[in-house]
Amino acid sequence: MKITFKEVADESCTFIIEGTHPYFVNSLRRTLMMDIPKMAIDDVEFHLGPIRDISGKEYESISPLFDEIVAQRLGMVPIPTDLDLFTFRDKCKCGGEGCPSCTIMYALNKKGPCTVYSGDLEPLSGNQYAIKDQLIPIMKLTEGQAPLIYATAILGRGRDHTKWELCSGVGFKYYPILEINNRKIKKPQDLVAICPANILQVEDNKLKVTDPERCMLCNSCTDLEPEGMKVSADSTKFIFTFETDGSLTAVKALNVALDQLEKKFAEFRDKVSEMQ
Numbered sequence: 371m372k373i374t375f376k377e378v379a380d381e382s383c384t385f386i387i388e389g390t391h392p393y394f395v396n397s398l399r400r401t402l403m404m405d406i407p408k409m410a411i412d413d414v415e416f417h418l419g420p421i422r423d424i425s426g427k428e429y430e431s432i433s434p435l436f437d438e439i440v441a442q443r444l445g446m447v448p449i450p451t452d453l454d455l456f457t458f459r460d461k462c463k464c465g466g467e468g469c470p471s472c473t474i475m476y477a478l479n480k481k482g483p484c485t486v487y488s489g490d491l492e493p494l495s496g497n498q499y500a501i502k503d504q505l506i507p508i509m510k511l512t513e514g515q516a517p518l519i520y521a522t523a524i525l526g527r528g529r530d531h532t533k534w535e536l537c538s539g540v541g542f543k544y545y546p547i548l549e550i551n552n553r554k555i556k557k558p559q560d561l562v563a564i565c566p567a568n569i570l571q572v573e574d575n576k577l578k579v580t581d582p583e584r585c586m587l588c589n590s591c592t593d594l595e596p597e598g599m600k601v602s603a604d605s606t607k608f609i610f611t612f613e614t615d616g617s618l619t620a621v622k623a624l625n626v627a628l629d630q631l632e633k634k635f636a637e638f639r640d641k642v643s644e645m646q
Contacts, residue, residue, distance in 0.1 A: 376583075376609075383620035384611040386545065386583075395542050395608050401627040402537040404529040408617045409449040409456060409474060411533070413522040414441040421479075421516050429481055429516035435509050440519070443508050445533040447488045448615040449474065449523045450499050453626065458525050468522065474499050478519040482511025491521065502616050536623055540612040544603030546585035552576045555598030564590050583609055 372388040387395055416437050421429045433440060455471065462472040475494040480486045489504025511517070528535035555561065558577040562570045567584045570577060570591070577598075579585075591599040614623050 378621065380619050381616055382611070382613045383624060384609070386607065386609055387542075388545075388607045390606065390608070392605070392608075395610065397631060398610070398627060399540050399542060399612075401630050402540050402612055402623060403535060405527055405630045406536045406618070406623055406626050407451070407453060407456075407458070407525050407527055408534055408536045409451045409523045409525055410531075411441075411444045411447065411449065411476070411521045411523045412526070413524075414444055415520040415522075416440075417518040417520070421518060423481065429514055431518045432515055433486075433509050433511060433517045434515070440509060440517075444478075444491070444519075444521050445531075447491065447501060447506055447508075448503055448617045450502060451525075451617045453618070453622075456525050470495060472524060474523040476521040476523065478521065479516060480511060482515040483513050485510050486517075536617055537612045537614050542608045542610040543587065544605060545607035545609060546582050546587055547602045547604055548579050548582050548585060549600040549602075550577050550579065551598045551600075553598075555595050557595070561591050561595060561599070564594055566590065 371390050374386040374388075375383070376386060377384040414437070416431070418431050421431050423429070457472055459466045459468070459472045462469060464472065466472075476491040476499075477494055478486070478491050480490050486508040487504060488501045488506035488508060490508075491501050493499035526534035528537075552558075555577055558570075558572045558575075561577060562572060566588060567581075567586050569579055569581045569584050571580055572578070585601065587601060587603060589601055592601050612620070612623075614620050618626070
């Protein structure tokens with residue numbers, strides 16, 4: 371097996387896998403989506419009643435949205451996650467009561483009129499847990515509104531709830547193979563116009579492919595010029611891409627996914643050995 375990284379950023383990654391089978395690549399896709407632990411807000415406490423600021427002005431601890439809607443939006447905010455520090459509550463030494471090893475507490479108290487953003491969540495455990503994406507809108511407050519909210523983030527997996535799903539846009543495709551027979555192509559400019567990936571161009575009256583990896587395997591070109599174009603796919607070579615929500619970097623997510631797969635295969639191998 372050979373892996374070639376094409377693009378690596380903090381929150382996205384694209385690489386090419388050669389010499390393997392679709393079911394192995396798909397197992398990596400499913401692991402990235404469902405099995406990587408991350409922190410997410412799971413419990414939200416709303417305090418009701420009047421609130422006074424320093425000047426003595428009185429506000430009401432309410433918002434224009436139902437509490438359930440606010441809680442759902444807070445649950446989808448990406449929370450910074452340190453997998454070397456945090457553990458699942460059911461495995462924590464605190465017995466699930468909540469401690470710095472399994473829980474992050476946030477407070478939210480904004481006074482209207484204003485827009486409340488994800489960055490307004492104040493971590494009670496230190497600034498290292500401040501929300502990185504601070505411009506996610508949560509709600510708009512009108513005059514006299516000042517909700518007082520406490521939110522608790524815990525570790526979970528995507529298979530349990532979508533708020534714990536770290537990766538999105540996870541997918542792969544067969545590596546495209548494009549063959550051109552310029553002698554049989556009648557209208558090369560029409561092929562350039564019809565290609566949705568914009569990877570065809572004409573140079574010196576000959577059709578050329580600029581970036582075969584961007585081919586969508588749609589076969590639009592072969593439908594137009596069946597004798598001059600041939601599009602196929604390498605069933606042992608794949609282009610893999612995914613993004614994260616920022617809770618973990620793309621490289622960290624990939625390493626964790628590979629560790630998870632290794633543990634599962636080892637467990638499966640041990641189970642099979644016990645049957646012999």
